[in-house]
Amino acid sequence: MFYLVDDTAAAPPWNKGKLSGQKRPVELNEIWTIRVRLQMAGDVRGLAMFNLAIDSKLRACDLVKLRVTDVTHGSTVMRRATVMQQKTHQRVQFEITADTREAVASWIDKANLRPLDLLFASRVRGSPHMSTRQYARIVHSWIDLVGLDASDYGTLSLRRTKASLIYKRTKSLRAVQLLLGHTKLENTVRYLGVEVDDALELAEETEV
Numbered sequence: 001m002f003y004l005v006d007d008t009a010a011a012p013p014w015n016k017g018k019l020s021g022q023k024r025p026v027e028l029n030e031i032w033t034i035r036v037r038l039q040m041a042g043d044v045r046g047l048a049m050f051n052l053a054i055d056s057k058l059r060a061c062d063l064v065k066l067r068v069t070d071v072t073h074g075s076t077v078m079r080r081a082t083v084m085q086q087k088t089h090q091r092v093q094f095e096i097t098a099d100t101r102e103a104v105a106s107w108i109d110k111a112n113l114r115p116l117d118l119l120f121a122s123r124v125r126g127s128p129h130m131s132t133r134q135y136a137r138i139v140h141s142w143i144d145l146v147g148l149d150a151s152d153y154g155t156l157s158l159r160r161t162k163a164s165l166i167y168k169r170t171k172s173l174r175a176v177q178l179l180l181g182h183t184k185l186e187n188t189v190r191y192l193g194v195e196v197d198d199a200l201e202l203a204e205e206t207e208v
Contacts, residue, residue: 022193023154025161026054030146035099037145048107049120050142051100053158057179058094060132060155061086068108069115077101077108085181092181160191167192 026034031054038047052071053063062085071081079101082093096104104119113119122130132155139158140150163176177188 022191023157023160024152025157025164026143026153028165030148031161033146034142038142044103044107044110045120046138046142048100048103049138050158051103052096052119053139053155054162055096055100056081056083056094057159057161057163058083058092059085059087059159060135064120064130064132064135066119067115068113068117068119071096071104071119072108072115077104088181088183090181090183092179094179164192 034050035047038050049063052066056063058066062083065086066083070083071077077100078096080093080095082091084091107113107119118129120130120135122128122134124131124134136155139153139155143150143153143157159180163180166179167173167176173185173188173192176192177185180188180191182188182191
């Protein structure tokens, strides 16, 4: 007897039945270690990408599509930039700090990029910009530089890093919401996991 097998049925998700959580943000000392390692290696492109990922707090899909004109005015890297988010179709503004401006300017100069060129073009023939998968591999290589477990980190780690630091310093969810481009405050709460963190801090400070 023969049985027909439906091989067109969708495969179960890779993480079905498994627990998964937010990827960890990168800590300050780890940020500086990665920067130093990239500088020592002469990785101008990597340093520009890493710094811009931290400052911009953009999702991977938005970061890989940045063009020179998105972050420059004439020949100068801007202090602030605004981009349209692919996921939400909302504009989000971000700051570009001095170190990042210097790194991005160095990369633009070294690669001889023009205003409409992609900042981080793909090195794979036939692909206009770097894929999010390529970017994820690069992020893991950065994590390896500081000897961390790459499975605990991902592209969202860099998006969360500065947002987490800002929240820890200010406790302002509204500020983080604006910087991340979230349309709802509850999304920011879930994204940062701040309710859990704050509850634990209160518990640690309470003696019984």
